[in-house]
Amino acid sequence: MKWFGALLIVFTLTWLGYEWSKKLEQRPQLIRVLKSSLQILEAEIVYSQASIMEACHNISQQIPSPVSGFFRQVAQQLKHEPISLYDIWDKETDRFCHSVFLSSEEKEIMKQFGRTLGQHDIVQQQKYIQLALTHLDRKLKEAEDMNYRYGKMVKSLGLLAGLFLAILLL
Amino acid sequence: MIGDTSILFQIAGIGIIVAMIHTILKQMGKEEYAQFVSLVGFIIVLLFVLNSISDLFQEIRSVFFYKG
Numbered sequence: 001m002k003w004f005g006a007l008l009i010v011f012t013l014t015w016l017g018y019e020w021s022k023k024l025e026q027r028p029q030l031i032r033v034l035k036s037s038l039q040i041l042e043a044e045i046v047y048s049q050a051s052i053m054e055a056c057h058n059i060s061q062q063i064p065s066p067v068s069g070f071f072r073q074v075a076q077q078l079k080h081e082p083i084s085l086y087d088i089w090d091k092e093t094d095r096f097c098h099s100v101f102l103s104s105e106e107k108e109i110m111k112q113f114g115r116t117l118g119q120h121d122i123v124q125q126q127k128y129i130q131l132a133l134t135h136l137d138r139k140l141k142e143a144e145d146m147n148y149r150y151g152k153m154v155k156s157l158g159l160l161a162g163l164f165l166a167i168l169l170l
Numbered sequence: 171m172i173g174d175t176s177i178l179f180q181i182a183g184i185g186i187i188v189a190m191i192h193t194i195l196k197q198m199g200k201e202e203y204a205q206f207v208s209l210v211g212f213i214i215v216l217l218f219v220l221n222s223i224s225d226l227f228q229e230i231r232s233v234f235f236y237k238g
Contacts, residue, residue, distance in 0.1 A: 157195075164191070167180055168214065170180060
């Protein structure tokens with residue numbers, strides 16, 4: 001029974017470390033998808049001159065799962081609720097960042113971007129998209145660096161912490 | 171002479187694992203955390219052997235002063 005408990009502790013902490021490293025891996029991927037979705041948005045606005053609702057709908061069909069849900073929600077809410085775009089964008093960004101592993105800085109970048117969305121003409125809007133892309137680029141580099149530095153450490157640290165606690169309580 | 175050997179193995183295990191954590195943290199450039207972990211490990215081991223050390227002092231006092 002004692003050994004069973006010790007194994008359980010080791011297993012749980014190893015798993016925690018593994019989950020954490022998975023989150024670290026996920027963050028740069030998410031930022032990359034966000035970047036490509038903003039690029040699609042730029043193309044939709046500048047070249048096909050689509051409305052935000054159509055653009056969001058198109059984006060949601062072109063990009064992979066967690067981010068596409070965000071754009072689908074925005075498009076649907078725009079269709080059904082007559083409140084301002086910024087309120088919808090703000091609410092959905094909050095909900096999206098709550099469900100995935102993104103830091104508050106990325107959230108702030110997306111919110112700032114949402115504040116400019118639909119307020120300007122095409123040329124200005126393109127500039128704002130470029131600005132958001134530059135910010136996201138910086139964050140992407142940061143996230144990749146974090147993953148490279150701490151990814152492996154977190155995994156082995158989980159296992160070691162588990163062994164440590166097990167020996168301590170034995 | 172030594173009543174219970176399991177505490178020795180326990181302390182050895184703690185030492186090995188603390189040393190490994192220290193190495194990993196140091197390798198990743200977190201020296202301050204590494205020092206902190208070592209310190210915490212040392213304190214935990216000290217708490218483990220507190221009773222034995224107090225026994226030892228009692229023993230020494232009874233040897234030299236005849237009244238413990």
